[in-house]
Amino acid sequence: xxxxxxxxxxxxxxxxxxxxxxxxxxxxxxxxxxxxxxxxxxxxxxxxxxxxxxxxxxxxxxxxxxxxxxxxxxxxxxxxxxxxxxxxxxxxxxxxxxxxxxxxxxxxxxxxxxxxxxxxxxxxxxxxxxxxxxxxxxxxxxxxxxxxxxxxxxxxxxxxxxxxxxxxxxxxxxxxxxxxxxxxxxxxxxxxxxxxxxxxxxxxxxxxxxxxxxxxxxxxxxxxxxxxxxxxxxxxxxxxxxxxxxxxxxxxxxxxxxxxxxxxxxxxxxxxxxxxxxxxxx
Amino acid sequence: xxxxxxxxxxxxxxxxxxxxxxxxxxxxxxxxxxxxxxxxxxxxxxxxxxxxxxxxxxxxxxxxxxxxxxxxxxxxxxxxxxxxxxxxxxxxxxxxxxxxxxxxxxxxxxxxxxxxxxxxxxxxxxxxxxxxxxxxxxxxxxxxxxxxxxxxxxxxxxxxxxxxxxxxxxxxxxxxxxxxxxxxxxxxxxxxxxxxxxxxxxxxxxxxxxxxxxxxxxxxxxxxxxxxxxxxxxxxxxxx
Numbered sequence: 001x002x003x004x005x006x007x008x009x010x011x012x013x014x015x016x017x018x019x020x021x022x023x024x025x026x027x028x029x030x031x032x033x034x035x036x037x038x039x040x041x042x043x044x045x046x047x048x049x050x051x052x053x054x055x056x057x058x059x060x061x062x063x064x065x066x067x068x069x070x071x072x073x074x075x076x077x078x079x080x081x082x083x084x085x086x087x088x089x090x091x092x093x094x095x096x097x098x099x100x101x102x103x104x105x106x107x108x109x110x111x112x113x114x115x116x117x118x119x120x121x122x123x124x125x126x127x128x129x130x131x132x133x134x135x136x137x138x139x140x141x142x143x144x145x146x147x148x149x150x151x152x153x154x155x156x157x158x159x160x161x162x163x164x165x166x167x168x169x170x171x172x173x174x175x176x177x178x179x180x181x182x183x184x185x186x187x188x189x190x191x192x193x194x195x196x197x198x199x200x201x202x203x204x205x206x207x208x209x210x211x212x213x214x215x216x217x218x219x220x221x222x223x224x225x226x227x228x229x230x231x232x233x234x235x236x237x238x239x240x241x242x243x244x245x246x247x248x249x250x251x252x253x254x255x256x257x258x259x260x261x262x263x264x265x266x267x268x269x270x271x272x273x274x275x276x277x278x279x280x281x282x
Numbered sequence: 283x284x285x286x287x288x289x290x291x292x293x294x295x296x297x298x299x300x301x302x303x304x305x306x307x308x309x310x311x312x313x314x315x316x317x318x319x320x321x322x323x324x325x326x327x328x329x330x331x332x333x334x335x336x337x338x339x340x341x342x343x344x345x346x347x348x349x350x351x352x353x354x355x356x357x358x359x360x361x362x363x364x365x366x367x368x369x370x371x372x373x374x375x376x377x378x379x380x381x382x383x384x385x386x387x388x389x390x391x392x393x394x395x396x397x398x399x400x401x402x403x404x405x406x407x408x409x410x411x412x413x414x415x416x417x418x419x420x421x422x423x424x425x426x427x428x429x430x431x432x433x434x435x436x437x438x439x440x441x442x443x444x445x446x447x448x449x450x451x452x453x454x455x456x457x458x459x460x461x462x463x464x465x466x467x468x469x470x471x472x473x474x475x476x477x478x479x480x481x482x483x484x485x486x487x488x489x490x491x492x493x494x495x496x497x498x499x500x501x502x503x504x505x506x507x508x509x510x511x512x513x514x515x516x517x518x519x520x521x522x
Contacts, residue, residue, distance in 0.1 A: 016305040023476070023483050069481020070474060100330045112491050134334055141389050152341030160341065190398065191390075198393040198401075210474035214467045222405030224397070231470070232477040250489055251480045258476040 004279070007272035015265065022261040026253035033256050035249070040230055041237035047205055047227040048081050053089040055177040056170060057082065060192075061095065061102030062183035067209060068105060071182045073248035074207045074235035076109060078180060081242055083119035086126050092166050093127035094176075096151075098140060098187045100132045103155055123156065124164040131155030137191040144173035144196055173200040182207040189216060193224055205229075288495060295499040298482050299507055306511050406430055429459040436460075 051057070059079070063071050082093060097103050106129060115121045130151040133139045143150045148161055148171060161167040169175060173196050181192055181204065189206050196202045207229035208216055219225040229235065233255055235248035300315035335357070343353035359381060365374040409427060413419040436444065436456030444453045488494040 013306060019476075019479065020483075023479055024487070027480070027483055027487055027489060066478075069479075069484075070477040072481075100327055104326075132330060132334065134331065136386075138385055138389050149342060153337055193397045194390055194393045198397045210470040210477065211467070213470050214463065218402060218405075221409075222401050224401055231473060232480070233473075247481075247484060247489070247491070251477075251484060254480045254483070255473075255476065258480070259473070262472055262476075 002276075004272045004276045007268060008276060019258065019261060022257045023254045026257050027251070030250070031253045031257075033253050035236060035240060035252055037237045037241065038234060040228055041234045041241060044078075044205065044207075044227045044229045044234070044238055045081075045241045048078065048085075051085070051089070051091070051178060054091075055089070056092040056094065056175055058176050058179045059093060059095045060179060060181040060183075061097040061106050062099050062181050062188050063105065063209075064099050064101030064184070065105060067182075067184035068108075070209045070232045070235075071184065071207060072105065072109070073232065073246055073251075074229050074238060075105070075182050076113065076246060077235060077239050077242060077244060077248070078182075078207065078229075079109065079113065079115075080119075080244055082180075083113075083115050083121050083127075086119065086121050091126070092170070094166075094170060095127065095129040096143070097132045098136065098191075099184075100134070103129070103131050124154075125166055128164055128166050129155045130161075136187040137195060140187065140191055140195040144200060147171055173202055176200075176202055178203050178205070180205050180207075183212070184209050185212070188212070189219060189225070193219065197224055207235075283495060291493050291495050292499045292503070295486060295496055296503050298486060299500070299503055302482075303507060303511060307515070309511055309514055311507060311510070429455060432456040433459050 059082070061075070082091060085091060086093065095106060097106070113119075115127070116123065121127055130147075131154070133143050133150055135142065139150065148167070151161070153160055154164065176196075179192060179196060179202055181189065183189065183206060189204070189208075189212075192204060197204055203226050204224070205227040206216060206225055208231070210231035213228070213230040216225065216228055216230075220228045229238065232248055232251060236252040236255075239246050239249045297315045297318065300311040301319070303309055303315075304312040339353060343349045359378050362374045362378040365371040406426075409423050411420065411424055411427060413423065432452045432455040435449070435452050439449050439453075443449060485492045485496055486500040488497040488500075
C-alpha cells in the first residue's frame, strides 16, 4: 500500500487520538497564542455597557448541561458584567430557563460566583430566579402576557412572587427592557422573536453555540437581534475585554490547536485524494 | 476531602470517559454510560414536570372550583398522550396531539410572517451596496445582494428551466452560494464539537474552576478503562 493510499485510509482511532493530543497539550502547557478581538465580542461588550440605567433584564438559560462547555463561560462573563453594573445602574435581573436543565446550570454558576458576597446584589431586590418555563413557544407566549401565573413562586427560595420587591413592577413582556438568551437550539431565538420581539418590541441579544451561528446571522443583519456572541472563541475575547479571564481564555490555545489540526487533516486528505486520483488517471 | 464530595467528581470523570470510549469502539462501558445518561435525563425531566404541576396546582389552579376543573381537564388531556401505547385507545392520543400541534402552529403563525419573512426581506432590500471606509463590508454586501436572489430563483425554477437562458448562470452562482453556506455550517459544527471536547478536557484536567481532584480520577480511570478496552478487544470472539 502506497503512502497516499495509507493517508486516505487512516484508522479513525488515530485521528481521534491526535485530536485529544492537540487539545490536551495546550491545556497542560499553555502556548500563549495571540488572541485577536473580533467584532462580535466587542459589540456584545459595548451593548451591555450601554444598557440604560433602571433596565429590567431577563436572562434566559436556554441550554442544558450538554451545552455548558461552550456556553457556560460566556454566561459567567455576562453575569459578571451585569452584576458588576447592577449597583450603579439599578438593573433588575430576572433569570429564567426555557430548557429544563437551565436551572441546574445556573445553580453551578451561583456556586461559583456567589453574587451576594462578590457583587453585593440582593436576591429578591436586584435579581431573582424564576426557574423553568415549560411549554416551549407557548410557554414563552404565556410568560409574555402574565409572568406571575406562569411562575407563581421563585425557584431558589420557593416563595410566592408577591414576597419579592423586584417583582412588584414586573408582570408582562412590556415591563422588560432586554432579553439575554444563552441557547443551544429549540426553543431559542426564533421562538423568542416570534413571541416577544415582534409583538412587544423587546430587544434581544443571544449567546449561542457555533453550530447555530449561520442560522442566527440573518437576524443580526436584519437588526432583529442586537448582538450575537458566537461560541467559545468569542467568549474568550469577551473575557479579555472585561478583564476577567476565565475558562474560555484558558481554552483558546486548545481551540487554535484543534482548528489547526482540522485544517491539516483537510489539506492532507485533499492532497492524498487528488494525487491518487491523478495517479489512477495516468 | 469527604467521600460525598469526591464521589460525584469520580462519577463525572467515569461517565465522561465512558462516553468518549465509543471512539475506541462499541464497548460495555459506553453502553452502560449511555443507558444511565438516558435514564437520568428522562428522570430529571419527569421530576421537573411533576414539580411544576404541583406548584401550579398549589399556587394557582386550586384557588377556585372552576379553575380546579380546568386544571384536571388539562391533566386528563395530558395523560391521553400515553394512549399511544395502546392499540385500542390510540385514537385518544390524537386529541392531545391535535391540541398541542394546533396551539403551537397558531402561536407561531400570528407573527412568523413578520419575524421570519417580511423583516428578512426588508433587511435584504435595505442593505447598502457600499459602506464608506469598510471595503470588506462593501464586498460582503454586494455578494449578499447578488447571491440571495440567485438562491431564491434556484429553488423557484426547477428541472429543465434551470438549464436554459440566464438561469444557467444563476443556478451556478446559487450552487456555489449553497455550498459556501454548507461549508460555513460544517466549519461551525466542527468548532462546536471541539469546544465540547475542550470543555470536558478542562474538567478532566481539573482546570479552575473545575475541581482539581478530577485530574487524579482522570488518570486512574483512564488507565483502568483503556486496559479493560484492550483486554475486551483481545478476548471477544473474532466472528462477532
